[in-house]
Amino acid sequence: MPEPTVAAGLGDPARAAVFETASGFANPGRLAGRPAEAAALAAQLEWMSAELTQRPEWRSATPMLDPALRQARAELRAALGIAPDAPPAAVAAALRQAAPALRAGQAEAAAAALDPVAAGDGRRVLARLANLPPLPRAAFATGLALDELSRETRTDLE
Incomplete structure (x- = not known):
């Protein structure tokens, strides 16, 4: 699966996805009425749930991360109607x-x-992207990924 795009200055697409999704899902109100941003974050979460823990640099992450990301994906898909x-x-x-x-x-x-x-109803997904409900599993999983990234960064500095 192609990696997400890299935000300016972040370098690694996985790191960018973690930073952006953790911020976005922790503050769902900022996505209200912004379906393009919600779609981009949802795409990153899809990628993370399938690929992040398969990357060599993420294999030492807590074993809770992979199931948390899969649960987040399920929660998001249910909210969007996918x-x-x-x-x-x-x-x-x-x-x-x-x-x-x-x-x-x-x-x-x-x-x-x-x-x-x-199921042929992309318009319904668009309406839901414009008004995402709070997604606690997505917030938890992306926050956990951010914690893991921070832990790895601290370990690298020691």
Whole structure:
């Protein structure tokens, strides 16, 4: 599965995904009415749940991280109306395509990108992205990933 894009100055896509998702899901109110940002964060969480703990530098993470990320993915998919058994790569790709379309004001293109993972109802997913409820499992899992990243950074400095 392709890695998420890197935010300016963060270098490593995995680190960028951890920082961005932890901040975004810890403060869900800031996503209200911002479906493009919500779609981008959801795509990163999809990627993290499938790939993060498979990376060599993350294999020493707490064993709680992988199940926490999978539970977060399930919670997010339920909130968005995305099938629980949809392949993570397909969901991440659909959300990644939807985000720039939303930024450009192209709701129809965003909905079309989401249709394959939303049983043909990408419009419903768009409405939910614009008004995400609090996602405590996503907040916990991404916060745990941030804690692990901080722990690794501290260990590297010792």
